[in-house]
Amino acid sequence: MARTNFQRTNGDHGRNNGARRHAPLGIVERVASAGAGGALLAAAFRTGVRSRQLPMMAGGGYLIYRALSGHCVLSESVGLRRTRPGVESDVAITIERPAEEVYSYWRDFENLPRFMDHLESVRIKADGRSHWVAHGPAGMRVEWEAEMTKDVPNREIAWRSLTGSKPENEGRVAFTPRDNGRATEVRLSMRYHPTAGIVGAAVAKILGEEPGQQIERDMRRFKQVLETGEAATTEGQSSGRPGNGQEVRP
Amino acid sequence: MKAICWQGKEKVGVESVPDPALLNPQDAIVKVTSTCICGSDLHLYNGYIPGMLPGDILGHEFMGEVVETGREVKSLSVGDRVVVPFTISCGQCWFCRRGLWSQCDNSNPKAHLASAMWGHSPGGFYGYSHVTGGYAGGQAEYARVPFADHGPMPIPEDLPDEKVILLSDVLPTGYMAADWCNLHGGEDVAVWGCGAIGQVAIRSAFLLGARRVFAIDRFDDRLALAAEAGATPINYEETGDVVEELKQATAGRGPDACIDAVGMEAHREKSRPNALYDELLQRARLVTDRCSALREAIQACRKGGIVSVVGVYGGFGDKIPLGAAFNKALTIRMGQTPVQHYMKPLLDRIRKGELHPEEIITHQVPLKRAPEMYRTFRDKKDGCVKVVLKP
Numbered sequence: 321m322a323r324t325n326f327q328r329t330n331g332d333h334g335r336n337n338g339a340r341r342h343a344p345l346g347i348v349e350r351v352a353s354a355g356a357g358g359a360l361l362a363a364a365f366r367t368g369v370r371s372r373q374l375p376m377m378a379g380g381g382y383l384i385y386r387a388l389s390g391h392c393v394l395s396e397s398v399g400l401r402r403t404r405p406g407v408e409s410d411v412a413i414t415i416e417r418p419a420e421e422v423y424s425y426w427r428d429f430e431n432l433p434r435f436m437d438h439l440e441s442v443r444i445k446a447d448g449r450s451h452w453v454a455h456g457p458a459g460m461r462v463e464w465e466a467e468m469t470k471d472v473p474n475r476e477i478a479w480r481s482l483t484g485s486k487p488e489n490e491g492r493v494a495f496t497p498r499d500n501g502r503a504t505e506v507r508l509s510m511r512y513h514p515t516a517g518i519v520g521a522a523v524a525k526i527l528g529e530e531p532g533q534q535i536e537r538d539m540r541r542f543k544q545v546l547e548t549g550e551a552a553t554t555e556g557q558s559s560g561r562p563g564n565g566q567e568v569r570p
Numbered sequence: 571m572k573a574i575c576w577q578g579k580e581k582v583g584v585e586s587v588p589d590p591a592l593l594n595p596q597d598a599i600v601k602v603t604s605t606c607i608c609g610s611d612l613h614l615y616n617g618y619i620p621g622m623l624p625g626d627i628l629g630h631e632f633m634g635e636v637v638e639t640g641r642e643v644k645s646l647s648v649g650d651r652v653v654v655p656f657t658i659s660c661g662q663c664w665f666c667r668r669g670l671w672s673q674c675d676n677s678n679p680k681a682h683l684a685s686a687m688w689g690h691s692p693g694g695f696y697g698y699s700h701v702t703g704g705y706a707g708g709q710a711e712y713a714r715v716p717f718a719d720h721g722p723m724p725i726p727e728d729l730p731d732e733k734v735i736l737l738s739d740v741l742p743t744g745y746m747a748a749d750w751c752n753l754h755g756g757e758d759v760a761v762w763g764c765g766a767i768g769q770v771a772i773r774s775a776f777l778l779g780a781r782r783v784f785a786i787d788r789f790d791d792r793l794a795l796a797a798e799a800g801a802t803p804i805n806y807e808e809t810g811d812v813v814e815e816l817k818q819a820t821a822g823r824g825p826d827a828c829i830d831a832v833g834m835e836a837h838r839e840k841s842r843p844n845a846l847y848d849e850l851l852q853r854a855r856l857v858t859d860r861c862s863a864l865r866e867a868i869q870a871c872r873k874g875g876i877v878s879v880v881g882v883y884g885g886f887g888d889k890i891p892l893g894a895a896f897n898k899a900l901t902i903r904m905g906q907t908p909v910q911h912y913m914k915p916l917l918d919r920i921r922k923g924e925l926h927p928e929e930i931i932t933h934q935v936p937l938k939r940a941p942e943m944y945r946t947f948r949d950k951k952d953g954c955v956k957v958v959l960k961p
Contacts, residue, residue, distance in 0.1 A: 416664050503664070537682055544676045548660040548717070549642065550594045552679040552694065557593065557706045557714060560575030560585040561625030 407512040407523075409532040412505065413539045417546050419495045419504040423474045425546060426493055429466075435541035435551060437534060449482070456522040462487065487523045488513040506542075510535060572961070573627045573710035574940040579617030582628060584938050590706060590714035595642035598718035600654060604731040605632035605708045607940065607957040608739060609765045610882045612948050613834060614699065618858060619884055621683060621699035630656035630696040631738040632708025633731060636722070645719045652722035653737045654715055655909030658694040658705065661720030665693075671908035677717060678703045687885070692906055709940060711961040723913045732934070733920055735958060736766070736927040742912035743880050744770020744831070745925075748778050749912075750878040750903040751827035755779035758820050760870060761801070762863040763831035764792035766956040767880060769930045771829050772801045777924060784825065786812055786866075788837065791953040795930065813870045824872035832863035833881025851888055858885030868895050868902075879904035930956050937961040 415422055425431055429450050433439040440453040440461065454462045464485035470478035470492070480490035489512045496505040512523055541551040575585045590599055608631055613619050633653040636646050646652065659666050663675035674693030678684060683701045684691035694716075697707020706714060715722060725734050744767045751759055759775045761768050764787035775783050776799065785796035786804045793803035802819070809815045816825055837845070837860075848860040867877050868891050877900055895902060919925045933952075935943060937959045947954045 414664070416662065416667075533682055540676075540681055544660075547662045548596070548676050550596060552660075552677050552703075552716065553593055554679055554704050554706070555593070556591065558571075558573070558588040558590050559623075559625045559627060559706060560573065560577075560583070560587050561623070 407532075408510070409535045410507065410509045411532070411536050411539045412507045413543055414498070414503055414505050415543045415546050416503045418501055419474045419497045422504045422506060422546060423477070423495050426477055426495075427471070429479075435545050436538045437541075450479075452481075454523075460522055462522050464489070506539070508535070508539060571711035572937060573706075574629060574937065574959075575624075576614060576622050576626045576628055577624050580615060582615065582941050582944050584940065585625075587627065587710070590710075590712050592638060592640045593714065594716060595640040596717050596719060597640045598636050598643055598646055598715045598722070599638040600632070600634040600652065600708075600713050600715050600722070601637045602632050602634040602708055602711060602713055602961045603651075604634070604735045605629050605710075605937070605959050605961065606735060606738070606740070607709070607943060607947055607959065609767065609947075610698070610833070612944070613882060613884070615944050615948060616835065618834060618852075619699050619701075620687075620858075621701035621704075623700065623704075626697065626699075626704065627706040627710055628697045629707035629709030629713075630698055631735065631740065632696075632713060633725070633735050633738060634713070636718075637712070639718065643718045646722060646724075650722075651725050651727065653725055653734050653913070654696075654708065654713070654722045655737075655742075655913060656695050656698075656739045657721070657906065657909045658696065658703065658716055659720050659910060660717050666720065669908055669911050671720075671910040672906040673908075680704055695906070709937065709959060711937070721910060723910075723917070725917075729920070732928040732931055732958065734917065734927075736770070736930075736956075737909075737913050737916060737920075739907070739909065740766045740930075740956070741770055741916050741925065741927050742909045743767050743907040745774040745912055745916060746907050747771040747829045747831060747878050747880040748774035748780075751775065751778070751780075751829065751876050753778040753780055753827070756781045757826040758782045758784070758823075759827045759829065760784040760786060760816055760825040760867070761796075761829045761831055762786045762836075762867055763833075763881060764789070764796045765831065766930050768792075768829070768831035769795060769799070769955065770925075770927070771831055771880070772796050773799050773925060775827075775829075776800055777919075782819075784816060784819065789950055792950075792955060795955065798929075812866050816870045820872070824870055824875065826872055827876040827878060828867035828871045830864050830867045830877065830879040830881045834859035834861075834883050834887075836860045836862040836864075836881075848888070857888045859883045859887040861887040861890055865889065865891055868900065871898065871900055873898045875900055877902045880907070882906075931958055933957040935959060 429442040430444060432442050438454045440455045443451045445451060449465055449467045452464050452466055456462055465482045466479050467482060468479050470476055474495060476494045478492040481488050491510045494507045498505055544551045571587060571589050572584055573587045575583055577583050592599065611628060614622055636648055636650045636652060639646055639648060657672045658677040659671040659674040660676040665673040665675050672693055677694040678691045680700050680703055681691035687701060692702060694703030694705055696705050748771050753775065757780050759780045761771050761783060764785050772783050772785055783801040784804055785793060785801035786806055787793050788805055788807045793805055797803050804812060804815055806812050845862060848862060851857040852860055864879065871877050932955045933943060940959055943957045946952050947957055
């Protein structure tokens with residue numbers, strides 16, 4: 321249903337994920353690591369458990385851990401494999417509503433906070449530009465101005481923050497009819513450019529550990545709102561947890 | 571209100587929690603009059619379903635009276651007596667419109683968790699872990715029912731709770747197991763597991779034309795209940811080789827359809843290497859599902875036959891005989907029940923006297939006795955097959 325490209329790409333290809341500061345190992349590296357680790361361990365055990373085999377075992381164990389976790393603690397600790405902060409996410413979803421309806425809902429940017437978790441409000445100003453407010457950690461707010469850069473009725477909308485805005489960001493959403501116009505394929509591409517300082521840190525925090533996942537969740541809510549008229553939720557339901565009403569996210 | 575909460579592995583408790591409130595315009599609140607413990611709740615109790623949090627309200631089989639409705643609820647009114655399907659369904663998405671109610675695209679607010687595990691998310695279910703939504707369940711005095719126009723079914727006043735409560739899950743699920751067997755009359759069907767679902771599957775298979783139904787379990791009281799419905803009991807602890815036994819009984823051909831009403835916590839005699847192997851793997855968390863019932867069903871099924879799986883599986887199983895399934899050209903069907911699809915036809919069958927769901931209810935107790943009933947049910951003590959809790 322939804323796909324986030326950032327999960328398969330990293331800084332080497334110019335697509336970045338701000339929260340995960342270290343690029344994971346590729347599949348070839350992981351398989352090689354697992355193979356070498358296994359061979360080391362096997363060799364160590366074949367010759368019997370003696371003190372001089374311990375480094376071999378430790379080395380083999382580490383290589384297998386590296387293969388399984390996809391992260392190399394050693395190269396990360398010396399600053400290799402570090403990617404630049406910044407987020408780009410592509411998410412695609414199919415909505416059982418005609419493209420005209422899906423487009424119109426998005427075209428009114430003031431609707432976006434209804435399904436985009438990190439947005440507090442979007443206000444359309446008299447000059448056609450818009451004022452965006454996102455809520456961050458510890459009650460912090462991040463605000464920017466944006467303008468629409470493309471508007472093809474029922475097909476495509478693109479926007480970007482005005483020069484000098486922090487965070488610098490842009491988005492593009494395309495609508496493709498399917499099933500004889502009964503449904504619409506929606507493809508969203510959002511990009512938050514690397515920003516230094518407190519705003520950059522706040523954006524990273526707002527978008528969380530897995531920004532692609534957050535945007536995917538936003539798109540699921542978009543679909544829920546359009547198809548059913550409401551976003552499914554359990555927030556505020558009762559439970560036997562202390563401080564009841566506070567829904568915990570596992 | 572009082573609610574039954576999951577507190578950890580093998581720990582459930584009666585807790586005082588706030589009454590549920592309407593959270594969305596299409597919600598309703600139901601005052602629960604009957605709610606059951608399901609065999610699949612025991613997977614939660616035993617700690618084999620991921621994504622449970624201490625304090626989660628349990629229960630996905632419940633019925634009661636509508637006491638409050640959201641402003642967008644159109645088909646229900648305060649005072650209606652309803653059975654609530656365990657599947658939460660929006661009624662609008664591609665899947666709901668095609669009758670795949672349990673696969674609703676919109677009802678799981680934590681779909682990303684399920685999607686990460688299974689590729690895609692099924693719909694939300696009550697009281698069944700955060701992977702399927704984390705919705706508060708129905709083992710409570712009141713329950714919140716989302717998308718209330720697309721689930722709860724009004725029940726005529728003349729039918730008592732015990733006649734209709736099983737429409738929330740057990741009856742549709744057991745019936746679907748038999749429905750999937752594509753019976754035309756004269757078939758042999760084998761059913762693994764004679765708990766509540768298996769009992770309904772046995773009765774439904776006869777209703778849909780089966781000539782013989784073989785009931786496989788290790789508890790004599792459950793086998794006796796199956797025999798009452800006309801099934802041929804096979805106690806696998808006494809028989810040993812169930813596949814061979816079924817081959818003998820069907821003169822070599824094998825059952826036309828095999829139903830797995832057991833799922834992820836299959837038991838086998840401890841002396842058998844397979845059982846020990848499964849249990850070790852599961853305890854080490856290398857697999858989540860013990861598959862001995864499914865293995866036998868595939869191995870026993872006749873060539874070109876159907877294996878119908880309604881026992882719950884959650885993650886990964888081991889040594890599923892794909893070679894047997896492939897080379898014998900089997901059809902395997904499985905999944906969570908689209909309850910809404912079956913509720914009305916089954917209510918009609920109850921009215922006509924074709925199904926008597928009340929005969930498999932063995933215990934009716936006050937809600938506050940749930941903790942002890944979870945134990946009794948899990949340990950198969952006291953002839954326990956189906957527990958109804960009364961708030």
